[in-house]
Amino acid sequence: MSDDDLKPICEEHEIKGRRLSNRIRTEVENEVAELVAHHGVSPKLVTVIVGEDPGSQMYVRMKHKASNKAGILSDHHDLPETTTQAELLRLIKKLNDDASVHGILVQLPIPKHIDEKTIIGSINPLKDVDGFSPANVYRLFYGGEDLSAATPHGIVTILDRIGWNDLSGKHAVIINRSTIVGKPLIMLLLNRNATVTVCHSRTKDLPFFTRQADVLVSAIGRRTSEDDPFFITTDMVKEGAVVIDVATPLGDVDFENVKDKALCVTPVPGGVGPMTIAMLLKNLVSAYRAQMIE
Numbered sequence: 001m002s003d004d005d006l007k008p009i010c011e012e013h014e015i016k017g018r019r020l021s022n023r024i025r026t027e028v029e030n031e032v033a034e035l036v037a038h039h040g041v042s043p044k045l046v047t048v049i050v051g052e053d054p055g056s057q058m059y060v061r062m063k064h065k066a067s068n069k070a071g072i073l074s075d076h077h078d079l080p081e082t083t084t085q086a087e088l089l090r091l092i093k094k095l096n097d098d099a100s101v102h103g104i105l106v107q108l109p110i111p112k113h114i115d116e117k118t119i120i121g122s123i124n125p126l127k128d129v130d131g132f133s134p135a136n137v138y139r140l141f142y143g144g145e146d147l148s149a150a151t152p153h154g155i156v157t158i159l160d161r162i163g164w165n166d167l168s169g170k171h172a173v174i175i176n177r178s179t180i181v182g183k184p185l186i187m188l189l190l191n192r193n194a195t196v197t198v199c200h201s202r203t204k205d206l207p208f209f210t211r212q213a214d215v216l217v218s219a220i221g222r223r224t225s226e227d228d229p230f231f232i233t234t235d236m237v238k239e240g241a242v243v244i245d246v247a248t249p250l251g252d253v254d255f256e257n258v259k260d261k262a263l264c265v266t267p268v269p270g271g272v273g274p275m276t277i278a279m280l281l282k283n284l285v286s287a288y289r290a291q292m293i294e
Helices: 017-039 054-069 085-097 116-122 134-141 150-161 182-190 206-210 272-293
Strands: 044-050 073-079 103-106 171-175 195-199 215-218 242-245
Touching: 017 054, 017 150, 017 272, 044 054, 044 085, 054 073, 054 272, 073 085, 085 103, 085 116, 103 272, 134 182, 150 182, 150 242, 150 272, 171 182, 171 206, 182 195, 195 206
Parallel strands: 044 073, 044 103, 171 195, 171 215, 215 242
Antiparallel strands: none
8 A cells, every 4th residue: 555545535625536537447457357367358448439529539538548457358440420320330240240340339429410319329338338328317316326327436436535525405506407417317316315516508596506516516617718707606606515527628616715714625637537537447348347246
């Protein structure tokens, strides 16, 4: 055990996302080694990108690097922007049928001529490491957290690891209603007994809600330069709140000023981002376990 393993996750009001993600990655690495020794088969992740979005390329490289470090095999399919929906569906069916593949991740966004819901729905739920398939969303609705969306799961894991795993009597406010962050996060917070309010672009008097939040999660992500004003300023935050900033790459929260008022706040970068990749690895291990049992 290193000295860093003994340090708190929240230190001087700052949530150390990289510190926690490194611990989870070590847990995954140890678990993978045990599973491979038992089953004689290595977990394998396959990613797919359609088009040449630079952000997608960067995220996928990071996912492969983290996977390989944890002892997880990985492969990648880079498809041109002109790929048809039928071609993509054929590739997904091939990966679904391949017993050596335990996790499939189609990096979003995909070109507009391809229906995102159809693609997500075509992935075998047992291999859906993003946690977006209808079956996995249904499972989450009924309290099951295996293969739940990585970013929301990373958020509640932060809360769990700082000792806020039971949110009874606490008010959580989410500024996001997407299927990737806001909606799955509602269920994960309800699982921890929080009272949950969801705000979005049409919410009137946003500060009225944010000032009530014991847990404030912001995923607006519309700042385009360092000169743009922050969406969440210190006057919008309740004293002693836990503030989670999901917006990348520039953040929603005025971190330097908010951290002295909040109990804990995530920085950008170095907060939720590393946790998303760590939870993807955990999902891959869960997917592998489920398929090896079958």
